[in-house]
Amino acid sequence: xxxxSLNLAPAILKAVEGxxxxxxxxxxxxxxxxxLTGKDIIGSAQxxxxxxxxxxxxxxxxxxKPGRLRAxxxxxxxxxxxxxxxxxxxxxxxxxxxxxLIYGGVGYGNQREQIQRGIDILVATxxxxxxxxxxxxxxxxxxxxLVLDEVxxxxxxxxxxxxxxxxxxxxxxxxxxFFSATVPPEIERLTSWVLRDPxxxxxxxxxxxxxTVTHALYxxxxxxxxELLLALLEKTHYESVIVFCRTKMGADRVAASLSHxxxxxxxxxxxxxxxxxxxxxxxxxxxxxPVLVATDIAARGLDIAxxxxxxxxxxxxxxxxxxxxxxxxxxxxxxxxxxxxFVAEELPHVEAIxxxxxxxxxxxxxxxxxxxxxxxxxxxxxxxxxxTRGVRTAKGYSFGARRR
Numbered sequence: 047x048x049x050x051s052l053n054l055a056p057a058i059l060k061a062v063e064g065x066x067x068x069x070x071x072x073x074x075x076x077x078x079x080x081x082l083t084g085k086d087i088i089g090s091a092q093x094x095x096x097x098x099x100x101x102x103x104x105x106x107x108x109x110x111k112p113g114r115l116r117a118x119x120x121x122x123x124x125x126x127x128x129x130x131x132x133x134x135x136x137x138x139x140x141x142x143x144x145x146x147l148i149y150g151g152v153g154y155g156n157q158r159e160q161i162q163r164g165i166d167i168l169v170a171t172x173x174x175x176x177x178x179x180x181x182x183x184x185x186x187x188x189x190x191x192l193v194l195d196e197v198x199x200x201x202x203x204x205x206x207x208x209x210x211x212x213x214x215x216x217x218x219x220x221x222x223x224f225f226s227a228t229v230p231p232e233i234e235r236l237t238s239w240v241l242r243d244p245x246x247x248x249x250x251x252x253x254x255x256x257x258t259v260t261h262a263l264y265x266x267x268x269x270x271x272x273e274l275l276l277a278l279l280e281k282t283h284y285e286s287v288i289v290f291c292r293t294k295m296g297a298d299r300v301a302a303s304l305s306h307x308x309x310x311x312x313x314x315x316x317x318x319x320x321x322x323x324x325x326x327x328x329x330x331x332x333x334x335x336p337v338l339v340a341t342d343i344a345a346r347g348l349d350i351a352x353x354x355x356x357x358x359x360x361x362x363x364x365x366x367x368x369x370x371x372x373x374x375x376x377x378x379x380x381x382x383x384x385x386x387x388f389v390a391e392e393l394p395h396v397e398a399i400x401x402x403x404x405x406x407x408x409x410x411x412x413x414x415x416x417x418x419x420x421x422x423x424x425x426x427x428x429x430x431x432x433x434t435r436g437v438r439t440a441k442g443y444s445f446g447a448r449r450r
Contacts, residue, residue, distance in 0.1 A: 052078050055107050057140035062103070065136055071096035072249045078104055081223060086241040089225045091249035097195070097225045098133045105191050106134075108221075109166055112142050115184070117167040117191035118216070120209065122200040123343055124149040124171060124320055125327060130195065131169040143167060150174040151320040158183065172200075172208035179215065186215045197226040197236070198366075206236070213240055227373075228366055259372050259382045261407045263396065267418040268389040272303060275359055277415050278385060279307070279337070284355045286330065289339045290371050292360035300359055301339040314340040345370040358386040361395040365402040 048069050049062050070078065073091040080087055081104035091097055105117050119134075121127040131147035138145060146165030148157045150173050157174070161183055168175075168184070178184040192213070194200065200209060222241050229248075237244060266274045275289070291297040294315040301313040312326035312335030329335040331350060338344065345367060353375040362368050368386075375382025386407070388396050400406055411417065 047075055052103075053082065054078075054103060055110075058103055058106050058137065061137050061139050061141075062099075064139075067099075070099075073097055073247065074100045074103075076247045076249070077101070080245050080247070081105075081221070082107060084108075084221050086222045086244035087224065088229065088237060088241065088244045088246045089223070089249075090229050090247065091225075091227070095249060098130050099137065101193050101195070101223045101225060102130075102134050102137050105167065105193070106138050106141055106143060108191065109143055110141075112144055112164070112166055114188050115146075115165050115168055115186070116188055117193070118175075118186065118189055118212075119167065119169045119193040119195060120175070120200070120212065121149075121169060121171055122196050122203050122205060123316075124151055125323065125343070126196060127169050127171055128324075134167060134169065138167075145169065148174045148178065149320075150177075151323075172205045172212060175212060176208055179212075186212075187217065189216050189220055191221050191223070192216055193223045193225070194240075195225050197224055198228045199226075201236075202364075209236075227370060259375060259384050261372075261384050261405075262386070262410045263407045264385060264387050264410055264412065266387055266389060268391075270418055271359070271387055271389060272300070274387055274412065274415060275300070275357065276303070277412055278357065278387075279304070281412065282355060282383075282385075285336065286333070286353050287337050287355040287357060288330075288344060288350075288353060288371075288374050289337060289357045289359050290345065290362070291339060291341055292363070294341055296360065297339050297341050304337060304339070307337065309336050311335060312338040314338060314344050316341070316343055342367055342371070345374065350374060354382060356382070356384045358384070358388075361386060361388045361392040361399070363395055365395070365399040368399045369403065 049059060049067060052070065052075075054062070072095070073089055074096050077087055077089050077100040081101060089097060089100060101119075109116055119130060121130055127147060127149045131145055134145045143166045144164055146160045146168040147170070148160070148168065149171040154177075157178075161178065175184065179186075194209065200206075222244075224237060224241065224244070264274060264278070279287070289300060291300055294317045297313060297315050301311050304311045310329075312330050314323055314326045318326070326335065326338065327350075330338040342362070344350075356372050356375045358368070358371060362371060372382070372384035375384065386396070396407070
């Protein structure tokens with residue numbers, strides 16, 4: 047199958063072919079024909095599989111020409127909104143349709159000017175959209191298309207009340223498209239009142255790890271975790287690496303500690319200004335920052351090519367987030383490496399990840415690193431062993447450290 051077989055309008059097909067797209071990805075091949083019929087869709091596919099084109103191309107075809115605001119695409123983060131708006135601009139370059147982009151963290155002036163000039167398709171984050179709606183500057187009365195993108199991430203970030211409020215202002219007669227990497231029960235409950243008889247399109251295992259990624263777990267005593275990260279970065283041949291931290295403060299602390307590296311390090315989390323986040327992401331993509339230290343804000347949806355390594359400095363507390371994080375590498379059939387540092391109290395999260403992806407992740411030790419003893423080095427050590435042999439603390443179980 048190629049794009050010419052999907053019955054796309056000449057202007058849209060011209061843009062797609064001009065961008066060098068040859069064959070649709072599986073989610074595109076299945077979703078585009080259905081969306082062109084006007085039917086509601088729940089599309090589930092891993093990050094990096096082309097979900098944006100799967101909903102963007104049918105919407106562009108339905109709208110045909112400029113008019114009024116008729117399509118709304120909700121995104122959980124500013125970076126995703128910016129990325130989707132940019133893609134829509136490329137896809138719509140021969141149609142005359144106007145793409146709007148609004149998100150928080152920046153001033154209202156330029157966004158207000160966009161709205162006043164006129165928008166056919168609006169890409170927005172929920173909070174800033176509600177701001178403009180409350181001010182009476184955006185109305186959804188003529189909406190014909192609603193897209194909720196990266197829905198699982200939107201729910202994780204606490205946007206469900208805002209999303210419900212926005213949906214309440216949308217006409218009941220519309221096409222609604224849900225796209226998400228996973229479809230947990232919360233989303234299934236949401237779909238019951240947002241969508242009408244949707245077709246479910248699932249591409250691949252919703253919670254599987256990429257087969258092109260090599261996994262490795264590095265047990266370490268808690269007070270040596272940072273030291274081990276530095277040693278791994280020094281001894282690993284990488285072209286670009288994302289270091290994931292659980293908290294914003296932790297990301298800042300790790301990034302500051304890497305200042306001795308022979309190249310600059312980018313930092314990305316939600317407390318950074320939008321200008322700082324844009325600069326970090328652009329710098330990582332261009333190679334200015336071979337290392338990007340980030341929270342899970344960088345784990346989903348962002349189009350970042352060529353990431354050779356992912357290092358989990360903190361084990362994610364939700365096992366699905368492990369799949370999203372390591373999905374930053376091993377993309378487009380390229381090989382990648384996922385390295386995870388973990389201490390005793392993180393062992394339950396490690397075991398939850400292994401149950402989710404249905405494979406045992408190999409434990410490794412870095413050669414010539416001066417490890418302190420931790421019971422995690424004992425073969426077959428599990429949470430059950432931790433509970434019977436560990437020392438109970440307020441945060442869980444830990445082990446007394448002694449030199450090997």
